[in-house]
Structures are given as structure tokens and as C-alpha cells.
Amino acid sequence: MKNYTSISDIDDLEGIIREARSLKVKNPESRVGTGKTLGMLFFNPSLRTRLSTEKAAKLLGMEVMVMNVGTDGWALEFEDGAVMNSDKAEHVREAAAVLSQYCDIIAVRAFPGLKDREKDESEQVLNSFKKYASVPVVNLESATGHPLQALADAITIQENNMVKRPKVVLSWAPHPKALPQSVANSFVEMMQRLEVDLVITNPEGYDLAPNIRKDTKVEHDQEKAFEDADFVYVKNWSSYENYGQVLNVQKNWTVDQAKLKNSNNAKVMHCLPVRRNVVIADDVLDSENSIVIQQANNRTFAAQVVLKRILECTK
């Protein structure tokens, strides 16, 4: 694996999930990351991604450097040919080249602005680092995807699956703020590659991008979608159609136990952080059906297998 910026960088999905699960059981004695450095750049806040990726790198023997670029770094210019006479002090061309001398892998978190769909879909920040860095780049959640989260989600579903072909439902849920579609996008792309029956449920106006949905079934009746579900993955996202908007939804889409009554005793997932009793009710999060903590734990092993494969590829 040369980079990990989207799940299309995984060529043997079953193999990588198997390896992540074996890393969870037992860490290898030889540490492929010894003498190597991971540099992590955060343009936005994080708890799980930052700490699980740092832990993963250290389990491989790597040194880790973290920078909150959004608050601590020079404001970066990403436009080629820009006349930099305003607030941007450094161009990504120099920043990425310099970081490539300090780090063996660069990992970047940069959320979308949710104002300009075309600009967000160009993945300017992530792709600029990919273009100007001379070392591999890892996506810690970008404008349109969160592939490390999706790999952890796939591991978690495999660990908990009891049936041959589970029904997996991705459910939109309310949130007071406009959130990216990144987690939902990568989850859908991941599930489309696994042996599952995937259904997406969301209110009218919240359909994900056509190139993400492809032929995945979209059901606008949430409780109908939950019938016989083995896994319910709850997540908010802002509208794609009315790009970045929070629309007025009349029905209550918060996921609670009553809504899950016709599921197949569904396990409930969420990438976290989750707003209790807005996105998911206490009676679900505090029940045995919630696997959100196990899911967050798997972030470490998803990151570990990705970093390990990149290091093995660049040896």
C-alpha cells in the first residue's frame, strides 16, 4: 500500500481485515516502524483518530509528531500561482516538502467547508499533500471520506456478525450542526465491498451523492428500514442536494429502542463523538446492543494495519 487516502487503496479487503484482527490478538515481535516517524497534521479537532493512530504507530515502533495546523501552524496557501500578500504565510508546496524530510508518513485531517461542493469534492488539502509530499499520505478524515473509520467499522462488523449475509442499515439521525458526509460515504463504499445487504435510510433531501450510493437501496421510512436489521449504523450528515444545509425534518429520526423493536436484535454502531438523546437515545447507547466502544477500540488496529502495510511497501 503506497498511500491510504480512500478505501480504494485497499486491494485485498478480506486480507487486511484478517491482519488487523490478528494484530488485535497479538502484536508482532519485530517492529517494522522502528526508526521511522509519523507526522500527523490536524486542521480540525479529534479524539479517537488522533490517539488511536498515535497508539498504532507506537505499537509498530514509530516516533510520532502531531501538529494542530488549524491553531498552531502557519496559515497554508493551497492555490497554485497565488500572490501571497494576504493572511496565508506558507504554501503547501514548501510545507509538504519540508515535512517529508522530517517524516516517513504524513497523515492529514481536513474537513470540508460545506459551502462549495465542487471545491470540497476536489479534496484540495489532502490531494495537495499527496502531490507535494515525497512520502506516503494517510487520510485522517477528509472533505469526502474517512477510510480509517470505515476499516474499523468493517472489522467491528466481522467480529460481531452471526449470520451468513447480515442486513446492515446506515441511518441518518438528527444533529444541530452541519456535518460532513465523509463517514457515511466511506462506510457505504466499504459495505458495498463486503458480503452484506446494505440499506441506507434518511429523510428526503438527505440522499448521499449518486456516485457513493450507486445501486444501494435508499429507504425513506426509517422503521421499515430497520426491520430484520443485524447492524444499524447511525450517523448524521448534512444535505448533499442542498449542499451543506441542515434541512427542516418533521419526523423524529433519533434512534431509540422502540425503533429497533423489529430488527434482528441489531447491534448499534456510531463512529463517535455522539450527541446522546439527539442522535442516539440513552436506552440504546447504554444497552448491550451498542458496540460503539468496541468500534472505537478497533480504530487502533485499523490504523496499525494500514501503517504497517505502508511501511512494508516503502522498505
Ligand code: CP
Ligand atoms: N470517529 C472519529 O473520527 O473520532 P474523532 O473525530 O474523535 O477523531
